[in-house]
Amino acid sequence: MSKNIENQVKKESPIGPIIAILIVVASLAFFYLDPLEFSTTLYKVLALLVGLTIAGFVFFKSPQGARLYTFAKETKIELRKVVWPTKDETIKITGMIIVAVFIVAIFLWIIDAFFTWVVQFLTN
Numbered sequence: 001m002s003k004n005i006e007n008q009v010k011k012e013s014p015i016g017p018i019i020a021i022l023i024v025v026a027s028l029a030f031f032y033l034d035p036l037e038f039s040t041t042l043y044k045v046l047a048l049l050v051g052l053t054i055a056g057f058v059f060f061k062s063p064q065g066a067r068l069y070t071f072a073k074e075t076k077i078e079l080r081k082v083v084w085p086t087k088d089e090t091i092k093i094t095g096m097i098i099v100a101v102f103i104v105a106i107f108l109w110i111i112d113a114f115f116t117w118v119v120q121f122l123t124n
Contacts, residue, residue, distance in 0.1 A: 016062020020055040027051025 031048040059065040085093070 014064070017059055017064050020059035020062070023051055023055035023058060027055070 027048050027050075030051065031044050034044060060069060
């Protein structure tokens with residue numbers, strides 16, 4: 001099974017993502033350089049959105065895009081399995097963290113004051 005996946009990965013060519021990146025770069029260049037001298041920004045933004053949409057379609061038709069789509073679907077499935085804390089648990093844990101941060105801050109302030117006092121004592 002793993003050899004089959006390794007062979008599939010080796011056979012994939014990066015041409016799809018490269019073309020998608022080139023389309024994005026061309027769209028951005030068209031937006032900023034404005035070779036057709038559009039009078040409004042609306043046309044430039046629409047041209048940019050069309051270019052980004054085409055780049056997205058090109059990328060997701062490539063094997064790498066298909067793998068990314070599959071990964072996103074599987075991630076969504078796994079997120080449904082997560083047991084999220086209740087509101088009361090979240091409030092209690094947040095309160096404990098705030099108290100812990102406050103205690104550590106006071107401790108570090110005391111240590112800093114001590115070292116400041118030591119340095120002042122040694123330099124005077």
